[in-house]
Amino acid sequence: MTANEKSGRVIAVTGGAGFIGSAVCRRLARNRQDRIVNIDKLTYAGNLDNLSEIAEAPNYVFYRQCICDGPAVLEILRRERVDAILHLAAESHVDRSIEGAAVFLETNVIGTFAMLEAARTYWSELPADRAERFRFVHVSTDEVYGDLQPGDAAFHEDTPYDPHSPYSASKASADHLVSAWRSTYGLPVIITNCSNNYGPYHFPEKLIPLVILNALDERPLPVYGTGENIRDWLFVDDHAEALEVVLNSGTSGRKYNIGGAAEKTNIDVVRTICSVLDEIVPRAQGRYADLITFEADRPGHDFRYAIDARRIDEELGWRPRETFETGIRKTIRWFLENQWWWEPIRSHSYGGERLGLLRSDSTKLATQGH
Numbered sequence: 001m002t003a004n005e006k007s008g009r010v011i012a013v014t015g016g017a018g019f020i021g022s023a024v025c026r027r028l029a030r031n032r033q034d035r036i037v038n039i040d041k042l043t044y045a046g047n048l049d050n051l052s053e054i055a056e057a058p059n060y061v062f063y064r065q066c067i068c069d070g071p072a073v074l075e076i077l078r079r080e081r082v083d084a085i086l087h088l089a090a091e092s093h094v095d096r097s098i099e100g101a102a103v104f105l106e107t108n109v110i111g112t113f114a115m116l117e118a119a120r121t122y123w124s125e126l127p128a129d130r131a132e133r134f135r136f137v138h139v140s141t142d143e144v145y146g147d148l149q150p151g152d153a154a155f156h157e158d159t160p161y162d163p164h165s166p167y168s169a170s171k172a173s174a175d176h177l178v179s180a181w182r183s184t185y186g187l188p189v190i191i192t193n194c195s196n197n198y199g200p201y202h203f204p205e206k207l208i209p210l211v212i213l214n215a216l217d218e219r220p221l222p223v224y225g226t227g228e229n230i231r232d233w234l235f236v237d238d239h240a241e242a243l244e245v246v247l248n249s250g251t252s253g254r255k256y257n258i259g260g261a262a263e264k265t266n267i268d269v270v271r272t273i274c275s276v277l278d279e280i281v282p283r284a285q286g287r288y289a290d291l292i293t294f295e296a297d298r299p300g301h302d303f304r305y306a307i308d309a310r311r312i313d314e315e316l317g318w319r320p321r322e323t324f325e326t327g328i329r330k331t332i333r334w335f336l337e338n339q340w341w342w343e344p345i346r347s348h349s350y351g352g353e354r355l356g357l358l359r360s361d362s363t364k365l366a367t368q369g370h
């Protein structure tokens with residue numbers, strides 16, 4: 001079955017104003033038979049500019065709503081007669097979780113609990129045929145599995161959980177709650193665990209956009225440790241497609257790993273960005289790689305993540321369309337052409353000072369994965 005064979009549904013997307021959620025909303029809204037209901041609190045990471053191309057679409061609606069308020073979410077599910085939920089709302093930045101874990105537990109754990117309870121109540125009220133088709137897709141991360149050394153087998157769906165940061169521990173907790181709601185109440189859930197995403201509309205505190213923008217600003221490009229940490233990189237539109245495929249064809253109660261088949265060391269990622277920039281917008285003097293600096297590593301920095309994504313390929317026929325080389329070029333071009341989007345975030349209106357974006361050591365924030 002292809003991604004677009006099902007239509008005429010109402011799909012709620014939590015966190016739809018974020019980086020991945022907005023890619024999901026933009027993709028799903030292309031099918032004008034479907035109605036997309038975006039539920040997002042608009043934290044610092046939520047940005048309605050990510051949705052400007054669908055803001056006026058007749059099949060798209062936005063609710064500014066915190067997911068921790070279960071009764072309010074339930075009211076939206078009932079009013080919109082939702083058929084499926086894609087749950088992406090989360091606090092997502094590892095470094096922020098080390099600086100302050102409370103909001104991660106609040107949104108990622110308590111918020112997911114509230115979503116599950118709202119979904120369960122709503123689902124129990126549906127007529128049998130609609131209840132049968134209902135899905136709660138919980139979008140999680142590969143970081144719940146812990147980390148790997150070179151030569152270790154990649155994470156598969158049965159790899160035991162071993163989270164190392166407050167972020168990954170909060171996501172692991174949420175995954176366990178979702179599984180428990182399946183076992184205990186029979187809620188038709190699917191969990192996806194995905195590797196690092198990159199692409200258009202990526203918030204500039206994360207590694208790839210920050211390296212691109214700092215390079216263009218002639219600022220230092222600090223990298224943790226020796227930059228040998230390995231991540232698997234997935235272009236965000238590929239992730240959005242994978243989630244649509246899982247929603248349409250995934251088996252209720254099943255887990256699917258999603259990866260980009262693109263393992264790279266952090267230093268390779270930074271060097272690749274530099275060499276593409278050298279080619280497209282050369283510096284007046286020198287090369288962009290001259291801006292790279294190495295910083296003391298941060299605690300608990302997982303060495304390697306790698307995803308075994310054979311299940312989603314073999315069972316649902318999904319695999320990434322972009323290689324890292326094609327995806328990073330698209331991403332760099334997008335950032336070069338869309339200054340209107342990132343300029344306000346880099347400057348005062350999104351609290352650049354608070355994010356450390358205006359400090360010389362700021363890029364340290366971005367060098368850890370997600």
Ligand code: NAD
Nearest residue numbers: 015017018019020041042043045046066067089090196197
């Ligand atoms: P993001 O930080 O860009 O977006 C998160 C969105 O959730 C924002 O729009 C924010 O406003 C919203 N949100 C936060 N708290 C909320 C609350 N209490 N109520 C309602 N909305 C709230 O995150 P992202 O990178 O787009 O990640 C989306 C999901 O995918 C997350 O669950 C994350 O754990 C998961 N994930 C991300 C990556 C990655 O590389 N970015 C990889 C794998 C999995």
